[in-house]
Amino acid sequence: MANITVFCRFRPLSSKEKRDNGDSVCIRSMDSETFVFKDEKEEEFAFSFDKVFYEESLQADVYEFLALPIVRGAVNAVNGTIITYGQTGAGKTYSMEGPSILELDDLKKGLLPRVVDGLFECIKSADKSDKYRIKLSMVEIYMEKVRDLLDLTKDNILIKESKVQGILLSGVTEICISDPADALQSLSSGIANRAVGETQMNMASSRSHCIYIFTVQSELSDKRVKTGKLILVDLAGSEKVEKTGAEGKVLEEAKTINKSLSVLGNVINALTCGPTTKASHIPYRDSKLTRILQDALGGNSRTALLCCCSPSPLNAAETLSTLRFGARAKHIKTSPFVNRAQDKLAKKHEDVAPTKDELCERILIRLRERLDVEDVELLEELFILEGILFDPSSFEDLESAYEDVTLRTISSLQQAVEELVFTIEELKSENRALKARMEAAERFNALHKEAGENASVMRKISNILSFFISWVRSFPLLSMLK
Ligand SMILES: Nc1ncnc2c1ncn2[C@@H]1O[C@H](COP(=O)(O)OP(=O)(O)OP(=O)(O)O)[C@@H](O)[C@H]1O
Ligand SMILES: [Mg+2]
Known part of the structure; x- marks a missing residue:
């Protein structure tokens, strides 16, 4: 059993926050794991996480602490999940992609391009007699429907569960990626299909939860096949509609986003309230998001959560809620294991629906x-x-x-x-x-x-x-x- 690792990241103050409230911030750093948070009533709360990334933190550090162990695990057939969580405009997509997925500046590159580089580097340094194959799928959960971002005709993908492979997306497009450049091109075309909209809180607000799935298959010298799955999830942010000024379609999107995030909160609560017995009900099936994340939250996965926050006192209420979510999630236990190498023939048989x-x-x-x-x-x-x-x-x-x-x-x-x-x-x-x-x-x-x-x-x-x-x-x- 392993606990979910939880990280916290504060983005720099935005120009709007500086304009409206000056340079003041609602956190005081204690060390690289602990800080004191001050709420709207000046009440102070201490929070500790596996690591805290303050405003000046580097994208490379986030990758190294949070993602690298999980990337290495996936190449060794241990499933892993990385989730970015937080209020709208808090820096989830920035942490995941960087300013753009095709960003060339090495300082600004986000987790996704670094994960791609990391996967290929790990393969390069692995046993030469093993043959590796990396496949990529991308979906978004938009208005409670799972859409294939690599093939828009598949706009309502079903979620299935297999005893051996865990949660699966039925019929999702899987493309083989041969090198980092190839992967970035595919990621870029998939991301272009993602639902994004402008709100008063974020010029390019994600209106869907985006899920990137890398499947690393290795064929060992004795012809057996090992598989590790690495899932990256860039959630849509929770939002107070009076702050985002959402109306019409954007308002409908906001309601669906908030609802699925509240189900995620319920799942975390159910997982962390007292001992989890076989009989206790975890409401995974109450939303597509929690159903897809079922393995990440309590199953066969090594999971890392990045809680993204604004340091501005203007967003103190939302930041406190994000921090409390992260503090709770720290107690979740998952059971990652090395996915048993299977006979190639048996694997083939299982792949056939x-x-x-x-x-x-x-x-x-x-x-x-x-x-x-x-x-x-x-x-x-x-x-x-x-x-x-x-x-x-x-x-x-x-x-x-x-x-x-x-x-x-x-x-x-x-x-x-x-x-x-x-x-x-x-x-x-x-x-x-x-x-x-x-x-x-x-x-x-x-x-x-x-x-x-x-x-x-x-x-x-x-x-x-x-x-x-x-x-x-x-x-x-x-x-x-x-
Ligand atoms: N660490 C950071 N350094 C510099 N700029 C950042 C950082 N984090 C976020 N930003 C900027 O803040 C703005 C909002 O970030 P981002 O789009 O990542 O928010 P989000 O959490 O994904 O919001 P949403 O839930 O609406 O999609 C962007 O302009 C982004 O460039
Ligand atoms: Mg976003």
């Missing part, structure tokens, strides 16, 4: 493992009756597909039970009506019978009477009287 049928079969196999054969047969029948279709492309991963099918099965069963209960209620009320009708009929029959009995007595009486009358009439005297 399973077909729809294969996936359905695998889901049913998993159901069979957990349920009786009869249950599974019943479920299959129910699926057919309910018209449940397996559509693997809509599932993020097999695990969620399984959960999804199970949930749908449970809800189908619940529905069936509800229908049954309803039918029983209907039958009961029909039964009651029938019973009432039968009782009425019985009563009627009884009356009818009584009436019938009366009628037969009457008939008998009338028969007797008519017999009597005809008998009386048969007397001669009476005939004469008549």
Whole structure:
């Protein structure tokens, strides 16, 4: 287990901050790891991080302390993630790219071009018998959609999870980069596709979270393949809309950015509040950002966080919030390991995405493992009756597909039970009506019978009477009287 390393960087005061508030700053340096921060009410707080980069810090130092160990790890098949976090205009993109990704001034070059140089240098000094290949992917999360910056037709990439490879972006473009110059050209064309807008806080404000993924594959002399993934994340900054003056589309972007950053905060809180048990829920799935960063925040990754801040008292509230976020993140533990070298053939097999049928079969196999054969047969029948279709492309991963099918099965069963209960209620009320009708009929029959009995007595009486009358009439005297 390793803790996330957390660094803090203060950019120089901007000309606007100097104009509005002079040269005053809200921090007092203690040493290279600790400083005292003064909030708006002049209250002081001490903060310590793995390293603090003050206003005059060099881009090269940031790379060396924060990124170099992670770059070396990636070449040795240990996954790594570098995240820049902070308020809008705090220097995240500057730290990541420099003034521009194609910046030639060695002093100003940001982390990205230095990481590219570092990767190729590490490969050069590695065992000559190993063959290396570096692949690059770039995506941005814009308005909660993952867009491929190297192929804009892929504008809603699905996030999947593999047991072996961790979090994956399904179908994302991967290009092989052969040298640093080639890499910078590709990075530059991808960055040109990124959503950027002008706000009152930043002329070139990132309106999306940008994710750069370098995959370093090494083929060892015994033909086995090792893979290390290096992910760099330039987050969009949190913003107070009254300060940025966001309106219309920019306002909508700001709301989405703030929402996903608040989910990131919730994930960090969940990870650092008390012991994390298997059962405790970490809301990774509440945003695309946290889902993609799932490995970086608690999984197989060595992770570094750069908290970028303004030193101006005008931004003290936002700076304090960034510092508190960083202080919390320091407690997160990840479990990076050397990704096991795999047989090239096995690797190839794994790279091939399973077909729809294969996936359905695998889901049913998993159901069979957990349920009786009869249950599974019943479920299959129910699926057919309910018209449940397996559509693997809509599932993020097999695990969620399984959960999804199970949930749908449970809800189908619940529905069936509800229908049954309803039918029983209907039958009961029909039964009651029938019973009432039968009782009425019985009563009627009884009356009818009584009436019938009366009628037969009457008939008998009338028969007797008519017999009597005809008998009386048969007397001669009476005939004469008549
Ligand atoms: N360390 C630094 N040295 C000199 N200038 C800097 C430094 N950090 C940032 N800047 C300048 O500050 C401005 C804002 O920086 P940047 O665009 O990197 O902010 P951001 O954190 O990415 O903001 P957003 O969240 O809006 O994208 C830019 O003009 C940049 O050149
Ligand atoms: Mg930016």
